[in-house]
Amino acid sequence: MRLLNTTTLQFAEYYNQDTPEYAILSHRWLDGQEVSYIDYCLCVDQAQHGEKLPEYLRDKANTIRSRSGFTKILDFCKAVRLADLEWGWIDTCCIDKSSSAELTEAINSMWSWYKESVLCLVYFNDVESEASYAEIGSSAWFTRGWTLQELLAPSRLNFFDRVWKPLYRLEKATFKAKKRTATMYYIMDDPDWAEFGHMLAQASHVPARYVCGYQSLDSASAAMKLSWASFRRTSRVEDRAYSLLGLLGINMPLLYGEGQQAFIRLQKEFIQTYDDESILAWRSPCPSPNLSSHCFSGVLATNLEFFQASGDIVTIMQYGKPPWQTINQLLQVEAAVYVQSANEAPTTTILLPLACKHSDERGCLHLELTASSSAGAGVGHYMRVSACKLIAAGPQRKVTDDRRLLLHLNAR
Template sequence: MRFLNSKTLEFEEFLGEAGRGIPPYAILSHTWGLDEVSYKDHVDKKSASQKGFVKVAGCCRLADFEGFGYVWIDTCCIDKSSSAELSEAINSMFQWYRDAAICYACLSDVDSSEDATLETFSFAGSRWFTRGWTLQELLAPAEVVFLASDWKEIGTKMSLAKEVSCITGTGLSALTERRWSDYSVAQMMSWAAGRQTTRPEDEAYCLMGLFGVNMPILYGEGLKAFYRLQLEILK
């Protein structure tokens, strides 16, 4: 895996698995915006001038403060110019979130001064809860910390489990114990209903890890990806 060093913000690569070659790391969950930092941007030393660098720097600063030496961020830790690397990353994404020591969920449209337990405030209406990829980023990690736009903590997946379950329709045991076997395929599919992805293929790709399947990544196939996902689940 390719990480950002939380102190130097330089890339470092490790081989192996979590605890065996892969060091403890923090991982970022967020919704993409304009001018995100790519792998090439960071290698070319252009990232500091981009809007998305605020998230990169903020995540690394928090991880370093909390004692994590490495950070993984999907915008810049994958070289998306390599189709092989992109395919491996998408097929491994659920595992990478599952194996993270902590997941920082950055909700850029939420104010830290609000009470997240009240349905009327911005936490319940955050865009983060509407995106396809953030479902696995919510479920896979053991610890998820919700952060507001100012990087202050709102709560955790555990402390806000009831609220998050109501917002997402996700079962409580799936959130608190990561026991997906308690639920049918139809129930898990319902958790993804209404969530959106930028590309139609990602509606399927973002669910592969939750259902424990792997398949080739073929951007351009459109909705055929979801048909292939269903076949893999049936197998």
Template sequence: MHLINVHTLTLREFAGSRDLPPYAILSHTWGPEEISFAEFSDPGRPYLAHDGAGLRKIRLTCQKARAAGLDWAWIDTCCIDKSSSAELSEAINSMFKWYRGARVCFAILGKCRWFSRGWTLQELIAPRHVKFYIDELAKKGCHKNKNVDRRWISIGSKKDLVGALSIVTRIDSPILLSEQSLDSISVAGRMSWAAGRQTSREEDIAYCLMGIFGVNMPMLYGEGSKAFQRLQEEIMRESDDHSLFVWRAKPESARRFPYRGLLADSPDEFVYSEGIEPIPLSTIDERMS
């Protein structure tokens, strides 16, 4: 895991979770000026000359981390070497754990896209302490003016806003506050949280849910919708909760494929599964006997 030294804005790799120092973590939606791992790790640091939105995001994250008494921070844009398939796979499989392990998560609510993205679902649930901010320039509609000083406006913590967050996300407050285990919520119920969320790549709607279901699987970009099928198969291997099959086909899919089998096409087909109780195999056997 690569972390940013918030004092020097340089990267350092930590080999194992036992060696990790306390760190802050950022939750955000990507923009066009993000700084990649290759750019950020370049010894010449050429990105410093551009001072775009991506660099300001890194600077503000480090500023907030220093104010919280932390020396390290993690940002997905510049802390993952995406040229390495092994590192990318490890990062995606470890993402939930990394957000859960952070001392604090800074969440930037960019034009409300944050609530509609797939990856931000686990970034809301996993960290125990989340502080929410609005980008001042985005709020004013002047984000293209690079000469204006950029800052984040605090709107409260996850604990402060839990009631509103629960309404918007359809996730019960005890889950948001880490007072209730994810395993206590049915598979169908957890799937319903992701209904309506979007990812830039089709496969990511499956990969971003692995931590929520406690499963791991290899990344195969290019497999398309098969990724969500594999996710459900992994869930079946790990859980005997048969609420996985409590979904409703979308009208178009039902017309085209009236006989589809047991697995859903996407989390959207679980939109009506909120509140479904876990259905273990033993319960089904008892009812049938």
């Protein structure tokens, strides 16, 4: 991990147990203004060697120093020193993005780096001093994909307005302590910090119990976590998936250029790693009235937005249930299923129960499946049908014995 000394403004690299206490920055990138690792190193060379550098490099370094991103680095270092910390980490200049190996390691480690930080400084570059709760909640910071993990992973966060004036301080509940309490401090004179906590939850689409650390993120279902991310955007399509690696507890290689396939790979990796069937509890947009609602799809979501209505889905414990297995582009499932008769659906379909449900309902959710008619599909191969809905099975439907199903992960 490459850290920045906030006094000398020099880099140092640390590994595992040798890493000192550090603060970390959460912010929104601005096009053309951020300072990369190579940019920053050039500025350091200019400071150390001055006139020895060629003129064109001195001019380039001066241009870099004029960017708002360079000023942000200096302001961050000042705020870290005021917090009595020596080291800081910033995702713009502390990663050499010209190295694909370093970038992959950094993105796969990002969640743990934010979690292990002593303090996270959240910088709202679009929030004025004395802003109202509503104005803070409308910051673009809440719309960016990467800032979701930056809100949830750290245990301590300090929030700043655009001129680095402190706003609030959040210290989350710690789950190692017996007394599970969280405190939110307002730096200014308004004691009603609870309203700020409510704003954080509302603006981030994350329940306050997770934002403030009252409840472990491990208790949130995959569908719930993906719903939080579904309202956010990233500059690159792939980063919508890559920014979720830590939140979902997944490691996988980065393949920039793969587009939406990154999200498919993320779901496949999750299924192979965890027994959380809510990963299939998504809904696609309802088709136009002139189109049939019985369109076929794979069981994996092709778009993160399909989880926007999954924010209240919780998992159900089911003991003795055989684990899922992925076989090439198929998901092997063994389960008792419900059978719908022909008069209940245009074709005979089955309902596969998932070990998850809406939090305010008792019964589990089901996927509606139909036998695959794709070329090369064998007996027992199924596709999802009516992907715009999840179904609660009624008692009038016939239940079969355990059946082995091969579900197509992608539409064919």
